[in-house]
Amino acid sequence: MESLTGGPNSLYRSALALLDETAAALRLDPGIHQRLRSPKRALVVSIPTRMDDGRTRVFLGYRVQHNITLGPSKGGVRYHPHTTLEEVTALAMLMTWKCALMGLPYGGAKGGVRCDPETMSVGELERMTRRYTSEIVLAIGPDRDIPAPDLYTNDQTMAWIMDTYSMQKGVTVPGVVTGKPVLLGGTLGRLEATGRGVAIMVEEACRATGRPFAGAAVAVQGFGNVGGVAARLLHEAGCRVVAASDVRGGIYNKAGLDVPRLLQHVRENKYVEGFPGADRITNAELLVCDCDILIPAALQGQITPANAEEIRATILVEGANGPTLPEADAILARRGIFVVPDILANAGGVTVSYFEWVQDLQLYFWSEEQINQRLRALMTGAFAAVRAVAEARGVDLRRAAYMLAVKRVAEAKRLRGLYP
Numbered sequence: 001m002e003s004l005t006g007g008p009n010s011l012y013r014s015a016l017a018l019l020d021e022t023a024a025a026l027r028l029d030p031g032i033h034q035r036l037r038s039p040k041r042a043l044v045v046s047i048p049t050r051m052d053d054g055r056t057r058v059f060l061g062y063r064v065q066h067n068i069t070l071g072p073s074k075g076g077v078r079y080h081p082h083t084t085l086e087e088v089t090a091l092a093m094l095m096t097w098k099c100a101l102m103g104l105p106y107g108g109a110k111g112g113v114r115c116d117p118e119t120m121s122v123g124e125l126e127r128m129t130r131r132y133t134s135e136i137v138l139a140i141g142p143d144r145d146i147p148a149p150d151l152y153t154n155d156q157t158m159a160w161i162m163d164t165y166s167m168q169k170g171v172t173v174p175g176v177v178t179g180k181p182v183l184l185g186g187t188l189g190r191l192e193a194t195g196r197g198v199a200i201m202v203e204e205a206c207r208a209t210g211r212p213f214a215g216a217a218v219a220v221q222g223f224g225n226v227g228g229v230a231a232r233l234l235h236e237a238g239c240r241v242v243a244a245s246d247v248r249g250g251i252y253n254k255a256g257l258d259v260p261r262l263l264q265h266v267r268e269n270k271y272v273e274g275f276p277g278a279d280r281i282t283n284a285e286l287l288v289c290d291c292d293i294l295i296p297a298a299l300q301g302q303i304t305p306a307n308a309e310e311i312r313a314t315i316l317v318e319g320a321n322g323p324t325l326p327e328a329d330a331i332l333a334r335r336g337i338f339v340v341p342d343i344l345a346n347a348g349g350v351t352v353s354y355f356e357w358v359q360d361l362q363l364y365f366w367s368e369e370q371i372n373q374r375l376r377a378l379m380t381g382a383f384a385a386v387r388a389v390a391e392a393r394g395v396d397l398r399r400a401a402y403m404l405a406v407k408r409v410a411e412a413k414r415l416r417g418l419y420p
Contacts, residue, residue, distance in 0.1 A: 011300045011322040012090035018326070019093070022402040025393075031418075032410050036096075039089055040073075040107075041065040047113060049128040052121050059128060063111040063136045065145055066092035069412045073142055074099060074108035074350060076179075077157070079125075079134075080208055083112035083351050087300075094321055095350070097405035098343040103195025104354045107409075109145050111136070111250035117152045125142045126160055133164040140165065142175030142361065148353050149179040155191070159184055164185075175360035187356035189371035190349075195229025196372065197348020197379050198319045201291055201340045202385045204233060205315045209338050211292065219243035219291040219313070220299030221250070221283055223272055226319045226346065228263060230295055235259035239293070243286045246271050246298075248369035253276035287311060296323035297346075303328045311337065318342040341398035344386055345407065351378050 016037060023033040037209055075095040077086075088110045095108030102255035113132055117125060139145055149158055158180035160256040165176045169375040175184030182188060189196075206213040216239045220227040223244045231241045240256035248271045251257065257278060265275050272282065281289065287302065288310040296302050297319030303311070308324075316332065317340045318324065324332065324339070332339055352375055359365045366374075390400035 008092070010084045010086060014322060014326050015090040015093045017408065018398070018402055022399070022406045024291070025395075025399070026403060026407055026410070028406070029414070032413050035413065036067070036406065036409065039064050039066045039092060040068060041139065042085065042089065043136055043139055044198050045132070046087060047128055047132045047135060049124065049131055051124055059113050059115050059132075061111070061113040061132045061135060061143070062088045063109065063139055063147075064089045064092040065107070065109045065139065067096040067107035067409060069409055069416060070100060070107055071105035072107070073145040074104070074106040074148070074178075074353065075109035075111065075145075076148045076349075077111035077113070077153050077161075078151035078155055079113050079115050079117040079157075080151050081114060081116040083114045088112045091321055094343055096409060097402060098347050098350055100408040101343055101386070101401055102351055102354075102378060103406040104349050104350065104352065106146075109147075110146055110150075112150075125157070128253070129157055129160045131165045133161045134168070137165060137168055140176060142173060142357070146175070146353075146357060147177050148349070155179055155186060157179045158186075162258075175357055178356040179349075180356075185356075185360050187352060187359055187365065187371060188368035189375070190352050190356055191225065192229045192233075193371075193375060194226045194319070194346050195231075195351035196233060196375060197231040197351065198226060198295060198297065198317055198345055199233040199237070200348070200376055200379045201294070201317050201345045202230070202239075202315070202382065203382060205293075205317060205338055205340050208383075208387060209315065211314060214238040215240055215344055216293055217242045217254075217256075217291040218293045219252075219286055219297065220294065220295045220297060220304065221245050221286050222320060223262075223266060224297070226349075227295060227297035228266065230297065230319060232263060233260050242291055243281065243289050244272050244284045245281070245283050248273050249285055250281045251275050252281045252286070252289055253278040254290065293317065297318050298323070301325055303332070305331060305410035308332055309335075310420075311335075314338065316340070318345045321346065331397065339397060340383075341401050344382060344397070344401050347382065348375055348379060351375055 091110040099106040158177040170247040300322035303324035308328035
């Protein structure tokens, strides 16, 4: 069985360190602090799956519910060969703070299956997903824990989860997941929500720092649902996207990439490599390329003490979860780089997931324009609240965001008390 030890560069170690630092700054009650350090519930399940060749493979799956003080837990499900209990637990904790920061009536959760989805057929993925759902079915539900898409999962994955859950309940339950197809109770604007939120935060960061937004040079690490959408929206708003990358590497053009053509290239070829009129670079080179705004929207732990001194961007907006190690964070702060932290910058996804859940519960759906307007209002409101705490306490945005989020959850725990 895995243990939550936390290696020297682990996301879990970083999450605990930030919580401990915040608890000290808030002078948090020690009992409440200890309760927030540990997940409420963690499931580790085996997932026997019949493969296309007739063999049975057993995958390892997880569902961690960190906190349910403010409401049912909420969080994505990721499929990745390196998914671990430690990683999922850390991400569940981050979801708790993210939901509290945005004022959503949720706690944090996360799920995952240790597999390589790129080597599996659609049939194998469906059978694995349905068995995974069956193994965690007692822990999820529209009033208990609501999964959503994450790394290498999508609306089809959510449709399989919803259908499996509904078959076991004997009635269609669209509210058990978010991020599902619109035809099955999904919401307009959900696919773009996280990337749109990142783009909104870039705009707010430029306004807050007095730096130009129109014409700003933007580099995006991770050209998927988050980075690709953010790049498109920023390009349309007048920014100059100079670099983009994915798992195979990246491309760079100082004059700016033709983002609509690049998106078409990725739809046809899956990766950014081979895009004409751009120089080939590595993911590591993208992080330190010549740009004004850097958006790490890939995996965690990308910005380290080894590269933080070389980053040229003056604004960093974290599209990924935990892309900056604590030691690197201190370097960025010393260098005066304006960082919009992950629990704020990429909160657009869970915010629109909340909108979807509300629509499912009331069986009444909003227009995409209404969705986007409400998303912008919540994102800009949260940014203003975090910035006000930062200025009042003399801290950076990350510490301010954690102070605001942790204080809300801790106060809710205090009010609810301890049972029995």
